[in-house]
Amino acid sequence: MSIRIRTTPLTVVALAAGLALAAVTPALAGATTAAARPAASFAQGDPRNVTQRVTDFYGAYIDAVWDAEDPASGADAKALRDFYLSPSARKKVTAWEKKNHADGILFAQNVPVKWKVAYTGSGMGHATSRVTLTWSDGNHPQVTRIDIQSDLTTRKITDLKPTK
Template sequence: MSLRNRMTPLTVVALGAGLALAAVTPALAGTAHTAPAPAAARPAAVTTVQGDPRNVTQRVADFYGAYIDAVWDGEDPAAGADTKALRDFYLSAPARKKVAAWERENHADGILFAQNVPVKWKAAYAGSGMGHATTRVTLTWSDGKHPQVTRIDVQSDLTTRKITDLKQVR
Protein backbone atom coordinates (compact mmCIF):
# COMPACT_ATOMS: atom_id res chain seq x y z
CA MET A 1 0.00 0.00 0.00
CA SER A 2 1.42 3.38 -0.93
CA LEU A 3 1.93 6.20 1.52
CA ARG A 4 -0.76 8.22 -0.24
CA ASN A 5 -3.34 5.44 0.20
CA ARG A 6 -2.52 5.14 3.92
CA MET A 7 -2.71 8.92 4.51
CA THR A 8 -6.11 9.43 2.85
CA PRO A 9 -8.19 7.69 5.58
CA LEU A 10 -6.18 9.49 8.26
CA THR A 11 -6.76 12.83 6.53
CA VAL A 12 -10.50 12.15 6.28
CA VAL A 13 -10.68 11.29 10.00
CA ALA A 14 -8.68 14.38 11.01
CA LEU A 15 -10.79 16.64 8.80
CA GLY A 16 -14.02 15.17 10.19
CA ALA A 17 -12.81 15.60 13.78
CA GLY A 18 -11.85 19.22 13.08
CA LEU A 19 -15.25 20.01 11.57
CA ALA A 20 -17.05 18.35 14.48
CA LEU A 21 -14.93 20.31 16.96
CA ALA A 22 -15.65 23.56 15.10
CA ALA A 23 -19.38 22.87 15.28
CA VAL A 24 -19.37 21.91 18.98
CA THR A 25 -16.95 24.54 20.37
CA PRO A 26 -19.28 27.57 20.01
CA ALA A 27 -22.05 25.66 21.74
CA LEU A 28 -19.73 24.71 24.59
CA ALA A 29 -18.55 28.31 24.90
CA GLY A 30 -22.13 29.58 24.93
CA THR A 31 -21.69 31.38 21.62
CA ALA A 32 -23.73 29.22 19.28
CA HIS A 33 -24.32 30.85 15.92
CA THR A 34 -27.75 32.45 15.89
CA ALA A 35 -29.30 35.41 14.16
CA PRO A 36 -27.41 38.65 14.81
CA ALA A 37 -28.58 40.64 17.81
CA PRO A 38 -30.43 43.88 17.17
CA ALA A 39 -28.18 46.95 17.04
CA ALA A 40 -29.37 48.17 20.44
CA ALA A 41 -28.42 44.86 22.06
CA ARG A 42 -24.90 44.71 20.64
CA PRO A 43 -22.08 45.82 22.90
CA ALA A 44 -20.45 49.12 21.99
CA ALA A 45 -17.30 49.01 19.93
CA VAL A 46 -14.17 49.08 22.04
CA THR A 47 -12.20 52.26 21.63
CA THR A 48 -8.45 51.96 21.73
CA VAL A 49 -6.16 54.84 22.50
CA GLN A 50 -2.41 55.00 22.31
CA GLY A 51 0.17 57.70 22.69
CA ASP A 52 3.78 58.70 22.41
CA PRO A 53 5.22 61.22 24.89
CA ARG A 54 7.81 62.29 22.29
CA ASN A 55 5.14 63.49 19.87
CA VAL A 56 4.16 67.12 20.60
CA THR A 57 0.76 66.78 18.92
CA GLN A 58 0.03 63.76 21.12
CA ARG A 59 1.14 65.73 24.18
CA VAL A 60 -1.23 68.57 23.29
CA ALA A 61 -4.02 66.00 22.86
CA ASP A 62 -3.13 64.46 26.23
CA PHE A 63 -3.13 67.90 27.87
CA TYR A 64 -6.51 68.89 26.46
CA GLY A 65 -8.04 65.53 27.31
CA ALA A 66 -6.88 65.67 30.93
CA TYR A 67 -7.63 69.39 31.27
CA ILE A 68 -11.18 69.04 29.93
CA ASP A 69 -11.77 66.04 32.21
CA ALA A 70 -10.65 68.09 35.24
CA VAL A 71 -12.77 71.12 34.29
CA TRP A 72 -15.76 68.89 33.49
CA ASP A 73 -15.50 67.38 36.98
CA GLY A 74 -15.28 70.87 38.51
CA GLU A 75 -17.29 69.86 41.58
CA ASP A 76 -14.55 67.40 42.56
CA PRO A 77 -12.37 69.13 45.18
CA ALA A 78 -9.23 67.94 43.37
CA ALA A 79 -10.27 69.45 40.01
CA GLY A 80 -8.87 72.95 40.69
CA ALA A 81 -5.54 71.55 41.81
CA ASP A 82 -5.52 69.24 38.79
CA THR A 83 -6.01 72.08 36.30
CA LYS A 84 -3.23 74.10 37.93
CA ALA A 85 -0.88 71.10 37.95
CA LEU A 86 -1.67 70.37 34.29
CA ARG A 87 -0.95 73.97 33.32
CA ASP A 88 2.29 73.96 35.30
CA PHE A 89 3.44 70.74 33.65
CA TYR A 90 2.40 71.26 30.02
CA LEU A 91 2.73 75.05 29.55
CA SER A 92 5.92 77.09 29.52
CA ALA A 93 6.14 79.92 32.08
CA PRO A 94 5.55 82.65 29.43
CA ALA A 95 2.52 80.75 28.10
CA ARG A 96 1.08 80.48 31.64
CA LYS A 97 1.51 84.26 32.07
CA LYS A 98 -0.18 84.96 28.74
CA VAL A 99 -3.09 82.65 29.63
CA ALA A 100 -3.49 84.28 33.05
CA ALA A 101 -3.54 87.77 31.48
CA TRP A 102 -6.18 86.66 28.95
CA GLU A 103 -8.28 85.20 31.79
CA ARG A 104 -8.13 88.43 33.83
CA GLU A 105 -9.20 90.44 30.80
CA ASN A 106 -11.94 88.09 29.55
CA HIS A 107 -13.23 86.41 32.76
CA ALA A 108 -13.09 83.01 31.08
CA ASP A 109 -10.82 79.98 30.85
CA GLY A 110 -7.71 80.85 28.82
CA ILE A 111 -7.03 77.26 27.79
CA LEU A 112 -10.50 76.70 26.35
CA PHE A 113 -11.16 80.38 25.51
CA ALA A 114 -14.62 79.95 27.01
CA GLN A 115 -16.65 80.01 30.20
CA ASN A 116 -18.07 76.53 29.75
CA VAL A 117 -16.70 73.08 28.96
CA PRO A 118 -16.72 71.37 25.54
CA VAL A 119 -18.35 67.97 25.12
CA LYS A 120 -15.71 66.75 22.65
CA TRP A 121 -12.25 67.68 21.44
CA LYS A 122 -9.70 66.58 18.90
CA ALA A 123 -6.14 67.54 18.10
CA ALA A 124 -4.41 67.43 14.72
CA TYR A 125 -0.91 68.28 13.54
CA ALA A 126 -1.01 71.59 11.68
CA GLY A 127 2.63 72.19 10.76
CA SER A 128 6.08 72.94 12.14
CA GLY A 129 9.06 75.20 11.66
CA MET A 130 11.65 77.22 13.53
CA GLY A 131 11.81 74.64 16.35
CA HIS A 132 8.06 74.67 17.01
CA ALA A 133 5.07 72.55 16.00
CA THR A 134 1.49 73.71 15.75
CA THR A 135 -1.44 71.54 16.77
CA ARG A 136 -4.98 72.53 15.77
CA VAL A 137 -7.35 71.74 18.63
CA THR A 138 -11.04 71.59 17.71
CA LEU A 139 -13.48 71.91 20.59
CA THR A 140 -17.08 70.79 20.10
CA TRP A 141 -19.57 72.52 22.38
CA SER A 142 -22.79 70.67 21.64
CA ASP A 143 -24.16 67.46 20.20
CA GLY A 144 -26.56 67.15 17.31
CA LYS A 145 -26.65 67.79 13.60
CA HIS A 146 -24.98 71.21 13.66
CA PRO A 147 -22.70 71.34 16.71
CA GLN A 148 -20.90 74.54 17.59
CA VAL A 149 -17.11 74.23 17.28
CA THR A 150 -14.16 76.47 18.00
CA ARG A 151 -10.53 76.00 17.08
CA ILE A 152 -7.30 76.82 18.85
CA ASP A 153 -3.80 76.72 17.39
CA VAL A 154 -1.44 75.45 20.06
CA GLN A 155 2.28 76.01 19.52
CA SER A 156 4.77 73.67 21.20
CA ASP A 157 8.53 73.81 21.50
CA LEU A 158 10.04 70.76 19.79
CA THR A 159 12.89 70.51 22.29
CA THR A 160 11.03 70.90 25.60
CA ARG A 161 7.65 69.76 24.22
CA LYS A 162 6.06 72.52 26.36
CA ILE A 163 3.15 74.53 25.02
CA THR A 164 4.48 77.99 24.26
CA ASP A 165 1.43 79.74 22.80
CA LEU A 166 -2.32 79.36 22.32
CA LYS A 167 -4.29 81.35 19.74
CA GLN A 168 -7.98 81.27 18.90
CA VAL A 169 -8.58 80.56 15.22
CA ARG A 170 -11.12 83.02 13.82
Protein backbone atom coordinates in the same frame (compact mmCIF):
# COMPACT_ATOMS: atom_id res chain seq x y z
CA MET B 1 -13.05 3.00 16.39
CA SER B 2 -14.90 2.76 19.68
CA ILE B 3 -12.74 5.57 21.12
CA ARG B 4 -13.84 7.95 18.35
CA ILE B 5 -17.49 7.11 18.92
CA ARG B 6 -17.21 7.98 22.65
CA THR B 7 -15.20 11.22 22.17
CA THR B 8 -17.31 12.70 19.38
CA PRO B 9 -20.39 13.33 21.58
CA LEU B 10 -18.12 14.80 24.28
CA THR B 11 -16.52 17.13 21.72
CA VAL B 12 -19.93 18.23 20.43
CA VAL B 13 -21.16 18.97 23.98
CA ALA B 14 -17.99 20.96 24.82
CA LEU B 15 -18.24 22.96 21.59
CA ALA B 16 -21.94 23.72 22.17
CA ALA B 17 -21.24 24.85 25.75
CA GLY B 18 -18.44 27.14 24.57
CA LEU B 19 -20.65 28.72 21.89
CA ALA B 20 -23.49 29.19 24.35
CA LEU B 21 -21.15 30.87 26.83
CA ALA B 22 -19.81 33.18 24.12
CA ALA B 23 -23.36 34.19 23.19
CA VAL B 24 -24.49 34.75 26.78
CA THR B 25 -21.41 36.59 28.13
CA PRO B 26 -22.22 40.00 26.53
CA ALA B 27 -25.77 39.79 27.85
CA LEU B 28 -24.49 38.97 31.33
CA ALA B 29 -22.14 41.94 31.20
CA GLY B 30 -25.09 44.23 30.54
CA ALA B 31 -25.72 46.62 27.71
CA THR B 32 -23.47 49.67 27.58
CA THR B 33 -24.71 53.14 26.88
CA ALA B 34 -23.16 55.32 24.20
CA ALA B 35 -21.45 57.38 26.91
CA ALA B 36 -19.84 54.30 28.45
CA ARG B 37 -18.82 52.71 25.15
CA PRO B 38 -15.38 53.78 23.91
CA ALA B 39 -15.19 55.46 20.50
CA ALA B 40 -12.37 53.13 19.47
CA SER B 41 -11.25 49.75 20.62
CA PHE B 42 -7.80 51.02 21.60
CA ALA B 43 -5.80 54.14 22.32
CA GLN B 44 -2.11 54.79 21.99
CA GLY B 45 0.34 57.63 22.30
CA ASP B 46 3.93 58.75 22.10
CA PRO B 47 5.32 61.17 24.72
CA ARG B 48 7.95 62.37 22.21
CA ASN B 49 5.30 63.65 19.78
CA VAL B 50 4.31 67.26 20.59
CA THR B 51 0.91 66.98 18.90
CA GLN B 52 0.20 63.89 21.01
CA ARG B 53 1.19 65.88 24.11
CA VAL B 54 -1.25 68.66 23.16
CA THR B 55 -3.90 65.95 22.71
CA ASP B 56 -3.06 64.46 26.11
CA PHE B 57 -3.17 67.90 27.75
CA TYR B 58 -6.54 68.91 26.29
CA GLY B 59 -8.09 65.52 27.06
CA ALA B 60 -6.96 65.57 30.68
CA TYR B 61 -7.70 69.29 31.14
CA ILE B 62 -11.23 69.01 29.77
CA ASP B 63 -11.85 65.98 31.99
CA ALA B 64 -10.65 67.94 35.02
CA VAL B 65 -12.79 71.03 34.39
CA TRP B 66 -15.80 68.95 33.27
CA ASP B 67 -15.83 67.31 36.71
CA ALA B 68 -15.95 70.66 38.53
CA GLU B 69 -17.92 69.14 41.43
CA ASP B 70 -14.93 66.91 42.23
CA PRO B 71 -12.86 68.72 44.88
CA ALA B 72 -9.62 67.65 43.17
CA SER B 73 -10.57 69.08 39.77
CA GLY B 74 -9.20 72.58 40.39
CA ALA B 75 -5.88 71.25 41.62
CA ASP B 76 -5.75 68.83 38.71
CA ALA B 77 -6.33 71.60 36.16
CA LYS B 78 -3.60 73.75 37.74
CA ALA B 79 -1.15 70.84 37.85
CA LEU B 80 -1.83 70.10 34.18
CA ARG B 81 -1.17 73.73 33.27
CA ASP B 82 2.05 73.71 35.29
CA PHE B 83 3.28 70.55 33.59
CA TYR B 84 2.26 71.11 29.95
CA LEU B 85 2.62 74.90 29.55
CA SER B 86 5.83 76.90 29.51
CA PRO B 87 6.11 79.66 32.14
CA SER B 88 5.52 82.36 29.49
CA ALA B 89 2.41 80.56 28.19
CA ARG B 90 1.05 80.31 31.75
CA LYS B 91 1.56 84.07 32.22
CA LYS B 92 -0.23 84.80 28.94
CA VAL B 93 -3.14 82.52 29.89
CA THR B 94 -3.45 84.11 33.34
CA ALA B 95 -3.46 87.62 31.86
CA TRP B 96 -6.13 86.61 29.32
CA GLU B 97 -8.27 85.09 32.10
CA LYS B 98 -8.09 88.24 34.25
CA LYS B 99 -9.12 90.39 31.31
CA ASN B 100 -11.88 88.13 29.95
CA HIS B 101 -13.18 86.36 33.11
CA ALA B 102 -13.10 82.99 31.34
CA ASP B 103 -10.88 79.94 31.01
CA GLY B 104 -7.73 80.83 29.07
CA ILE B 105 -7.09 77.27 27.92
CA LEU B 106 -10.54 76.80 26.40
CA PHE B 107 -11.13 80.53 25.69
CA ALA B 108 -14.63 80.12 27.10
CA GLN B 109 -16.70 80.12 30.28
CA ASN B 110 -18.05 76.62 29.79
CA VAL B 111 -16.63 73.19 28.86
CA PRO B 112 -16.82 71.57 25.42
CA VAL B 113 -18.51 68.22 24.89
CA LYS B 114 -15.94 67.04 22.31
CA TRP B 115 -12.46 67.95 21.17
CA LYS B 116 -9.84 66.89 18.64
CA VAL B 117 -6.28 67.90 17.84
CA ALA B 118 -4.53 67.95 14.46
CA TYR B 119 -0.92 68.66 13.51
CA THR B 120 -0.75 71.71 11.23
CA GLY B 121 2.98 72.24 10.69
CA SER B 122 6.40 72.90 12.14
CA GLY B 123 9.42 75.10 11.70
CA MET B 124 12.08 77.03 13.59
CA GLY B 125 12.03 74.63 16.53
CA HIS B 126 8.25 74.69 17.03
CA ALA B 127 5.26 72.61 15.98
CA THR B 128 1.74 73.91 15.57
CA SER B 129 -1.42 71.97 16.36
CA ARG B 130 -5.03 73.02 15.91
CA VAL B 131 -7.47 72.13 18.68
CA THR B 132 -11.11 71.96 17.62
CA LEU B 133 -13.61 72.25 20.46
CA THR B 134 -17.23 71.22 19.93
CA TRP B 135 -19.66 72.87 22.33
CA SER B 136 -22.92 71.05 21.58
CA ASP B 137 -24.37 67.98 19.95
CA GLY B 138 -26.79 67.87 17.05
CA ASN B 139 -26.78 68.68 13.36
CA HIS B 140 -25.16 72.12 13.66
CA PRO B 141 -22.91 72.11 16.72
CA GLN B 142 -20.98 75.22 17.71
CA VAL B 143 -17.25 74.77 17.09
CA THR B 144 -14.22 76.89 18.01
CA ARG B 145 -10.57 76.40 17.15
CA ILE B 146 -7.33 77.19 18.95
CA ASP B 147 -3.85 77.18 17.43
CA ILE B 148 -1.28 75.76 19.81
CA GLN B 149 2.45 76.25 19.41
CA SER B 150 4.81 73.78 21.11
CA ASP B 151 8.57 73.82 21.54
CA LEU B 152 10.11 70.78 19.84
CA THR B 153 12.91 70.52 22.42
CA THR B 154 10.96 70.86 25.68
CA ARG B 155 7.62 69.69 24.19
CA LYS B 156 5.95 72.41 26.32
CA ILE B 157 3.06 74.47 24.95
CA THR B 158 4.50 77.94 24.34
CA ASP B 159 1.50 79.78 22.86
CA LEU B 160 -2.28 79.45 22.53
CA LYS B 161 -4.35 81.59 20.13
CA PRO B 162 -8.03 81.30 19.32
CA THR B 163 -8.59 81.36 15.55
CA LYS B 164 -11.14 83.54 13.87
